[in-house]
Amino acid sequence: xxxxxxxxxxxxxxxxxxxxxxxxxxxxxxxxxxxxxxxxxxxxxxxxxxxxxxxxxxxxxxxxxxxxxxxxxxxxxxxxxxxxxxxxxxxxxxxxxxxxxxxxxxxxxxxxxxxxxxxxxxxxxxxxxxxxxxxxxxxxxxxxxxxxxxxxxxxx
Amino acid sequence: xxxxxxxxxxxxxxxxxxxxxxxxxxxxxxxxxxxxxxxxxxxxxxxxxxxxxxxxxxxxxxxxxxxxxxxxxxxxxxxxxxxxxxxxxxxxxxxxxxxxxxxxxxxxxx
Numbered sequence: 001x002x003x004x005x006x007x008x009x010x011x012x013x014x015x016x017x018x019x020x021x022x023x024x025x026x027x028x029x030x031x032x033x034x035x036x037x038x039x040x041x042x043x044x045x046x047x048x049x050x051x052x053x054x055x056x057x058x059x060x061x062x063x064x065x066x067x068x069x070x071x072x073x074x075x076x077x078x079x080x081x082x083x084x085x086x087x088x089x090x091x092x093x094x095x096x097x098x099x100x101x102x103x104x105x106x107x108x109x110x111x112x113x114x115x116x117x118x119x120x121x122x123x124x125x126x127x128x129x130x131x132x133x134x135x136x137x138x139x140x141x142x143x144x145x146x147x148x149x150x151x152x153x154x155x156x
Numbered sequence: 157x158x159x160x161x162x163x164x165x166x167x168x169x170x171x172x173x174x175x176x177x178x179x180x181x182x183x184x185x186x187x188x189x190x191x192x193x194x195x196x197x198x199x200x201x202x203x204x205x206x207x208x209x210x211x212x213x214x215x216x217x218x219x220x221x222x223x224x225x226x227x228x229x230x231x232x233x234x235x236x237x238x239x240x241x242x243x244x245x246x247x248x249x250x251x252x253x254x255x256x257x258x259x260x261x262x263x264x265x266x
Contacts, residue, residue: 085195085199088181089181089184089185089195092181092182092184092185093185096236096240096242097178097179097181097182097232097236097240097242098232098233098236098237098242098244098248098252099242099248101178101229101232101233101236102229102233102248102251102252102255105226105229105255105258105259108258108259108262108263109262112262126261126264127261127262129258129261130257130258130259130260130261130262131258131262132258133254133255133257133258133261134254134255134258134259134262135258136251136254136258137250137251137252137253137254137255137256137257137258138251138255139251140247140248140250140251140254141247141248141251141252141255142251143247144245144247144248144251145243145245148242148243149186149240149241149242
């Protein structure tokens with residue numbers, strides 16, 4: 001209960017937030033949180049991709065685990081995961097899970113684009129279609145109310 | 157059951173487990189008295205998901221398994237509705253459907 005009131009007071013006022021639709025205003029903090037979630041997810045996946053490729057070719061599970069533990073890229077992956085969790089919990093404090101989670105699909109887009117730009121992979125025409133469809137989907141979700149549980153929370 | 161079917165089943169179960177893990181993390185912000193408990197439960201559930209998905213990769217090629225993980229967007233939405241009571245507006249469902257198709261198209265080629 002006390003926590004709820006603090007959270008409401010923390011909420012940025014209307015002029016600080018960007019209005020997506022009438023009735024669905026998105027606080028700047030949430031926009032940043034979602035952007036950070038996508039960025040961390042992208043970094044994680046790219047690090048994972050390059051890390052897996054660099055692993056020594058061995059059939060022993062033990063040797064693979066040791067190689068993973070010693071590889072700086074995997075230490076980076078763990079650090080990214082921890083940051084991801086902390087940021088994601090902050091995002092979930094401000095929005096429905098069913099509102100926030102779809103935004104993370106944009107990391108499929110950023111990973112695809114960065115794989116082309118940084119890793120020199122080729123992009124297929126169907127992937128371009130996929131990117132457009134994902135962006136359209138996220139746009140739809142962004143037009144919905146970001147929180148539907150506030151009444152329940154106040155009732156606690 | 158063929159190995160491929162078993163692999164597909166494991167991936168589908170892992171996307172459900174992802175949904176449960178996410179619900180648990182969201183619970184931590186709704187049930188603040190047990191915040192830490194929900195967070196730890198969420199982390200454990202998400203670790204189970206990794207184990208299930210890794211297991212699935214023994215039976216499936218990554219090129220088959222990875223597109224299937226897009227189902228997690230549907231699972232999370234369903235479980236948000238069923239377990240958390242979130243209202244999923246029709247437009248949100250349309251968005252999730254587009255995301256399911258779009259992410260599958262992106263990774264199916266990779």
